[in-house]
Amino acid sequence: MSHFVLEIGTEEIPARFLQTTEKELAERFTALLKENRLGFEKIETRSTPRRAIVHIYDLEKVQPILEENIIGPAVNIAYDKDGNLSKAGQGFIRGQGAEEKDIVRTQTEKGEYISVNKKSGGKKAEEVLQEICPQIIAALPFPKRMRWGEETFAYARPLQWVLAMLDHLPIVFKVGDVVSSNQTYGHRVHGFGPFVIGHADDLEEVLYEKSRIVCDSVKRRQYIIDMANTLVAELKEGAKIIWKNDLLDEVQGLVEKPVPVICSFDESFLELPKEVILTTIEHHQKCFGIQGQDRKLLNKFLTVLNIDPEDIEVVRAGWERVVRARLEDARFYWKEDLKDSFEKWVPMLDSVIFLGPLGSMGDKSRRLEQLCGWLGEKVGLAGGDHLDNGVLLAQRAGRWCKADLMSKMVGEFDTLQGTMGSIYALKEGWEPPFAMALTEQYLPTGPNSLLPMSDLGACLSMADKADTLVGCFGLGNIPTGTADPYALRRAALGIARILLEFGYEIPLSELFEKAYSFYADDIKWKFSKGETLEKLLEFCQARLKHYFVGEGSETLVVDAVMNGRDTDGNLEADNVWATEKRLNTLKAFMRKEDFTENAQVLKRMTNILAKAEHSLSCAYDSSLLESDAEKELDKGIKAFSDVFDTNFANNNFMPVMDAMAKLRPLVDAFFESVMVMAEDKNVRQNRMNMLFAVMSRMNRMADFANLQI
Template sequence: MREGVSGACGGRRRTCRNHWEGGCEVSGTKTFLLELHCEEIPARFLEPLADELADKVEDALESWIPTGDSANYGIKIQKFYSPRKLAWRAQGLPIAQPDQTDTQVGPPQRMCVGEDGKPTLQGLKFAEKWGVDFSAVRFEQPAGKKEPCAVVTLMKRGRPTVDLLAEALPGLIAGLHVPKAMRWGSSEFEFVRPIRNILCLFGDQVVPITVDGVRATNTTWGHRLYHREHPAPVAIATPEAYESALEAAGVVVSVEARRTRIAQQLEALAAEVEGRVVADAELLDTLAEIVEFPKIVRGEFPADFLELPKEVLVTSLREHQKSFCIEGPDGALLPFFLTAANRTDDPAGFVKAGNEWVLKARLYDAHFFFAEDRKHSIETRVSSLEQLVFQREIGSYLEKSLRISDLARKLSLKVGLDPDKAASAGRLCKFDLRSLMVNEFPELQGIMGGEYLRLAGAPTEVWKAVKEHYRPIGPEDSIPDSDLGCLISLADKSDTVIGCLKNGMYPTGSKDPLALRRFTLGVIRIIWEKNWNIDFKSLISIAYSLVPMKGNVFAIIPPIPQEEGAPLSKPRWFDGPIEAIEAFFKDRVAYQLEVAGYAGSVRRSALAAGWEDLADLKARCEALSAFAEDPRFASLAQSAKRIGNILKDEIASGDFDRGLLTQAEEKVLAERLGKLETTADRKALLEALADLAEPLEAFFAAVMVKCEDPALRAARLSLLHRLRQAFLRVADFSLWQ
């Protein structure tokens, strides 16, 4: 029953497919099925609810079956959900709990039996306590006892699983976490939607449960259209017949099966018009969750609408109609769309005609917005940004766009881009926020700005940069394709993060309403993937100087956990906002190293030696990773710690007279020092450092650093100081372990 414990078939919990393919039949087991048939449940609640109850049921089963016996059953829970159903099925449940024996040890034999061989009062009391006759008491010497004692073995009969389920399920269902729980009528029961029917079977036996006044039966309900001709409920003979019985009644209960069918139908219908579906995994998941029986319908729209930008059409169809677009081999859209009907067919064509009618109206709206936006000049839109507030403490979007322009110009010199184009793209990147199209479709911000600039004849680099500067939107999104797009994105996100932090709007715990962590990771990813030589302290300093500050808002800033929801440690004190902002960025850089897959020892030691130059940090991590398994570095780490402890309270200069060093062990270090300081290649430097492990051990074994002679003491401290500086060119090896 526990994660990773094999069942009788060798399958593992939640991973063994054979359980659902007729294998792994264990005698004395049955299949359990629970279905809650409700009013339509919002799609975003379906999977979390299904997952939660599956976990609760599984935990309950583990508590009923002893760990030693659970491996004999190979129990696995399968989840189903559709707009009106939440269901769970578990195969291989034992008919009853295993019988258990319990041995109880009582007083010594001499206290339980008198000289006449008859039981004493104490012996009778012991038997009475455990509910047995004194004749069931035996006398033996248990382990750890010095004499024979009274012993009784009790047999506890295992309870029938159906009784255990009947007791537990109502509480498990009532305990589900529903983000927006409601009550209906006079009921006090809170749930996501009213429960209309409960199907609950253990084999062919109904489990007698009642939830919110609804009693469990062996029947359920299919598609509404099916019951127009078949008014009776659908009888489910056994849990194994559940899916087939419901499909005959017009409901495909498996979301995976619905998703697969939708994908297959989409591709087939698109191929009929010599096109392919514009991929949208999120929309595919949505359609699979909002229909009970997927039937994809292809519709058409007037070809005149193809004059609109592709992104406008794709977004309009996705957001308003939950429809897919079809594109030709050249990537241009075709005048067709694909949408899902929640029924088995569309004999009269009403679904197709209705979607076409609504879609045409939506596209007319989009066409109107597009035409109206083009009547206004770009500069008019830019000027109107003054009326749109970015943040009350930081100013309007016009002020923000001017800051982005200034920051982009200054950063362009560091990455070899045209400063004039960088400044122009930065100033223009937000003007589409005042357009009708973005007001209707906020997800098109940036995209529409790029399109309008392209139509207005702006330089290609500029309109492309504006079009893609919001990327990356999340951890799965890619950075902008163009260098200038990356630069504008970096400037925009840096301005937001540093401006908000400068004015005290820092995230706490798991709360990050301004998405500052996400924006910071976007900045880091751009510099990381472009391998740009942009120093974070310089970036923070420039952006900080451009943002207004409303009063002195920083006193204490709690550390920001690297993972959302992580507990806060003790607050950290900072000298001012700059230091706090640098700490915020450093935390996110550490997270980036973890995401990149570097070992903990590599991350800690490399980060401690400097994090501001991301390109340099990345190169050092790569070099260190090549030596991560070298055992010499464990010894080097111990020596590095020792050097740090020795130098902690000392003032050591970099200069020393090598002639003062007389012992062989310190002369070896002095000779190696020159090579370390002149080696530029990191790999060669790390090899030289690894070779230093043994001489350092010998040095500390033979040499007293803090000796009586002041001149010799100073020379030895300076030698260690220089060695430490050589180490820190790559990493702080005291943190290697």
């Protein structure tokens, strides 16, 4: 068994590319090695801004040899009447790279055929690696690719070197204008190289010893945390770095040789809101804030260098000078904004375009005013100190929620939209729940992010997302593949998560129809209202299904629940909160011992009803019932229907399933003693209506035909 290592050296690659590159390298090497029948123990990947590394451990040295008997045409077709090979026979051996002397006659069940015994495999690992490494490197996907010089080869950034070694043996191949070798390069400043690697085991050890490069991103991340925490512990008791995982992931992807440094800024800047200071140093300078034991910001920040400077004070002063300039700008915008107010900013929204034909942000805010008022009424929103009427409070939030876009602070730091609205609302004396809702309008920002904490914030968030979804779908701006420029998938999932968390029983169709109604009549839509809402509901159903599966539910079970329909054919999944309850109920019921028998009965009823010649009805004629089994089933159906109708209306689903379980023995007895498809068409229709009285209700719970029993 051998150890293979590949190192792809480049100019600095953006940090956001690194994780995907590691994943792609592992997957592509795994696939091609399996395709080439070369076994291995494991694959590990590493990355820094200047290199991507693949380790393949315990790689087999030689492909196993496979012997196959390749069957050709029948003997009477392979030879002519004179015993010579026919064109069919000649074509067969030519296609197999064989000669006439290699032909073997093989007896099969269909007769005698010619064949050849063929061996494959036996390639050495170095031969296979020479073939697949250039393929893999050339095929790696990147959001953006570059070409350099006169090369047609494209990569994320220009290639500088490629190291490939199988134990002590260099694997030589060419990628673009670079020929692989046993040489690597270190840090640009601290030990540039080149360094000759004697064995695949030595690569990372040499890079660390010569340049202090930490190749493993996980170790590099932890190294930054440990070193930085040691430094901050020397400041004052209780001081802590405000670690942000996304920022930490980005920073570790910007350095090969991490050197944490603590810097300072003038205490007078602490008059700025904490969010403004953190945004300044995090988003613009890729640094981390530091807070005291009381969670108040200190006039300190942490930066991570990619160099061990000769004079740390000179470097520190440079960082402090840049941050000071940014904070001076922020302080200017802050003081200017405090001279203005929402009353000034709201009318200014009419000068900002929302989305082409959909009008201005002012138009959007007026739509949100109406939609938030409607939602406030639906959820029974309570009022506040300024506006004791919940509907009026929701309307004010909808009208004001985009106003901070006109502030100078958000104009400079766009990531603070919503946050600054909340801060300015507090400055104007509005109560904290109202102010917080202006921030919560943008939540959730992803599948695992925080949700709004208040009903007002939830209403504002749903209104904003519903308005955008309806507008984009009406214009035909529907996500395709990975393209989703307006983050519509995130918006749809956000609405679903809010409905689930808050327990709002607001049908999606009703929400979107109401949002559509607030758009102006003169908008030139691509789709009609009916088409828009139909496409949008299908899209949201798909996102909801994806969410449930992602939360651990089986796909078939989710499909069954999502396809539950009422007697008019409308999807019950329109009520998102109730859909999750139905899903959880079905999952719990499936764990019961008699679930399989119950599901099989439901499937059998569904199959029989599919043969109906006429439209079915839940009403049937009890006077046409003949056998005792029919009459007992009649009593059971009436009892089941009462339980179902009462509990389903209240989203109480387990009693429904229990009632079905009690009914099942009566249905079994009915099937054993009665021929449903009777010759008398009236009796046949009546018996099918009996079954329909059960299935029309159970189909609301789930489409049991989707379940594999």
